Amino acid sequence: MSAAEIVALCTARWLTVSCAESCTGGMVAAAITDIAGSSAVFERGFVTYSNLAKTEMLGVTAPTLEAHGAVSEEVAREMAAGAQVAARADIAVAITGIAGPGGSEFKPEGRVCFAIVGPATPLRSETVEFGALGRAAVRTAARDHALALILSAAQAAAGP
Incomplete structure (x- = not known):
């Protein structure tokens, strides 16, 4: 999974992408x-930390x-749906989580909620x-997971 694959596939299929990010900060x-060539597919991103x-x-x-x-799946779903509508994008991903340090008994460090929507x-x-x-590793892992979700949505939209 790579951003280059996302750009290539979305460019070939005329798909646009948007993202709503909290803990990954963009x-x-x-x-x-x-x-x-990403300008052909990337519509806009939202860094919604607060x-x-x-x-x-x-x-x-x-x-x-x-x-x-x-930090909940419910909020992640509303973030993704909102990003898709606001950006008029085909695919939208959302990320919200606790990168650390810190967390709590109920929402520990390293918990990240994702949502994805596409055609x-x-x-x-x-x-x-x-x-x-650690903060940097959680953020990097969350970024990579989100990229994998976008690629999967682009592949599904592209068909077999």
């Missing part, structure tokens, strides 16, 4: 836009934040427990 967008940014930019609802917290990928979410690898 690392997914940076990985994609590091590739020459809850206010999540609500204002992506339409995450206050009741969802209050009920589940920012042939109904909105879905998942949680990955990367563990207390």
Whole structure:
């Protein structure tokens, strides 16, 4: 899985990509836009580190934040759906998690929630427990996982 594969496949299939990032702070967008030709597929990215940014930019609802917290699959799904709509993108990924240091008994360091949506990928979410690898390693692992989700959605949209 690589950003270059995403750019090549999305360019060939006229697919656009957007991302909504919290704990990765724009690392997914940076990985994609590091590739020459990415302007053909990358529509925009949203770095929504605060809850206010999540609500204002992506339409995450206050009741969802209050009920589940920012690090939740529910919030990740609203982030991805909001990014897809706001960017008018074919594929949108969202990442929200606890890179560390810190965390709690209920939301430990290394927990990252993802959501993905695309033309042939109904909105879905998942949680990955990367563990207390350290802030940089958790963020890198989250970036790579998000890129894999985008590639999978692009492959599904491209057909067999």
